[in-house]
Amino acid sequence: MKKKRWIAGITSLVLTMGLMAGCSGNGNSSSPAPNNESASGKAGSPVTLKMWGGVPPESGPQEVIDTWNKEHPEIQVEYVRFVNDDDGNLKLDTAMITGQDVDLFVNYTVSHTTKRVESNLALDLSSFTDYNIDEKMGPDAESWKIDGKYYGVPTTKSSYFIALNKDALDAANLPVPKDWTWDELREYAKKLKVGDNYGFIQNMEPFVDPLDSVLSQEGYTKADGTSNLDQPLVRKWLETLNIMMKEDKTTPALGEQLTSKMPVEQVFLSGDVPMLNIGAWLLRSSNNFTDFPRDFKIAFAQVPRLGDSAEKYVTRGGLGDYISINAKSKKQAEAWEFLKWYADGGMAPMAAGGRLPASKDANQEDALNNLLGDKKDTYDLDSLMHVMFEDTTPTYVRSLPQEVMDLRAQEYEKYFLGSQSIDQTIDAMTTRHESYLKQNK
Incomplete structure (x- = not known):
């Protein structure tokens, strides 16, 4: 409780200071120098930039920085890592x-970016032409x-997927799925479960993506302005996972996963659990055999859809690593x-951690070589290419406040913890959402 109160207090301070900064003057004091000229220090001395990002330096950023620094002695960059969580x-x-x-700093969600823009922390790039x-x-x-x-x-193409133990699939005589539903994933989990082990685990970052794949298209609010969090597929997601946790016992109970801080990547890569819901950052661990x-x-499969209609399905993806x-x-x-150099191919070493460059001018062959390194033979290449390069399923970027x-x-x-029913849960979500909507008109 003390930690939560401390974080809440600091958050309040940050927002208050941000609002004060946004309300003072016209915000032009931090605009680029005329004609985008340098605002650097002493003549002849190198300028040092600090770039903050959430990827461990050894997973690509340090190699990127070292390459730039070698080629640009007049502008040196230092990388500062922050963990991409609330703290x-x-x-x-x-x-x-x-x-x-x-x-420079990396934003990983539109919601974080929006708050930073509102607090006058991110530069409007329209001054650069x-x-x-x-x-x-x-x-x-x-x-x-x-x-x-x-x-x-x-700067990056974002990929989210179900990673699969191909050897376990083969032993169970199960094909690598391309177009599937959560009901089918549930059946896979039951067939792949061995003894007391689970058949399926999830990284908590994309945990709720199935809801947003539906609501990002249908709207988080209805035509009358009320909450759409009671959309039938929201109930479907809740009930399906609850059954998998409590009846099938094919995926860990949410309380167990949260309290144990389950290292899901390690559990999957050790071979204990054959299916993992995660994003492309898995590759920085799966390429690390040490x-x-x-x-x-x-092997790789698209994140399954909740509904029956493949035509209406969208998956999380699009572009990411929004650098401000x-x-x-x-x-x-x-x-x-x-930033221009980074986006147009300087970031290629980041592919080793699953971050593929989005720019049309980046060398995708270099990125693919960095992505797989010398571990190419340890992946099912057909499914990897399908999910990361060939899949034409429309994507969305999470933008919910x-x-x-x-x-x-x-x-x-x-x-999921068993302290309220499905009906109570949906009622509480919609009521609280509608209260939020009224307060933020």
């Missing part, structure tokens, strides 16, 4: 508001615009030069 994002926001060294983000990144970049403007550059030795091939320039930075011109994400999670956690 880590709060640390980044606090650093920017209190004037610590942050020149030498790089066309729409042309470079394609139509999917549009989902990152805020009020019609770019406050960052989306810490995660394995003796099976990994700090609106308070005095080195915006230099940061822009680095964090407050709604939180209230929704608080209520479905009570259901």
Whole structure:
């Protein structure tokens, strides 16, 4: 409780300071120098940029930085890692508001980006006219615009999938699925379950994606302005997972997973559980045979849909790793030069951690080689290529406000923990959502 109160207090302070910053003056004090000229220090001395990101430095960022620094002695970059969770994002926001060294930073959700824009922390990039983000990144970049403007550059193609133990599938005589439903995944989990082990586990980051795959298309609110969190497929998702947790015992109870902080990547790569819901960052661990030795091939499948209609299905994906320039930075011109280089191919070593460059001008062959390294033979290449490169299923980027994400999670956690019924859960979610909507008209 003490930790929660402390975080709440700091969050309140961050938001208050952000609002004060947004209300003071006209916000132009942090704009680029005229003609985007450098605002650097002493003549002849290198400019040092600080870039904050959530990927461990050894999983690509350090190699990217080292390459840039070798080629650009006049602009040196240092990488600062923050953990991409609530505490880590709060640390980044606090650093920017209190004037610590942050020149570039990576946003991992639209909701985080929006809050930073509202707090005048992310620079409007429209002042730079030498790089066309729409042309470079394609139509999917549009989902990152805020009020019609770019406050960052989306740099990666995002992939979310079910990773499968191909050897376990073969032993159970199960094909690698391409187009499937959550009911079919449930049957796979029952057939793949061995002894007391589970058949399926999930990383908590994409845990709720099935709901957003439905509601991002149908709307989080109905035509009359009331909450759509009682949409029938929301109930379907809740009930399916609850049965898998409590009756089938093919996936861990949510309470067990949260309290144990289950290392799901390690559990999957050790061979104990044959199916894992996760994103492309799995590859930074699956390529690491020193810490995660394995003796099976990994196959890939699309995250299953809740409904029966494949035509209406969208999956989470699109573009990600939205890199912004700090609106308070005095080195915006230099940061822009680095950001363009990074987006157009400098980021290729990031593919080793599953982050494929989105720019049409990036060398995709280099990225694929970095993605697989010398572990190519340990993957089912047909399914990998299908999920990461060939699948044409429409995608969405999660943009639901964090407050709604939180209230929704608080209520479905009570259901999975057994402290309220399915009807009580849906009623609570919709009531709280409608209260939020009224307060934020």
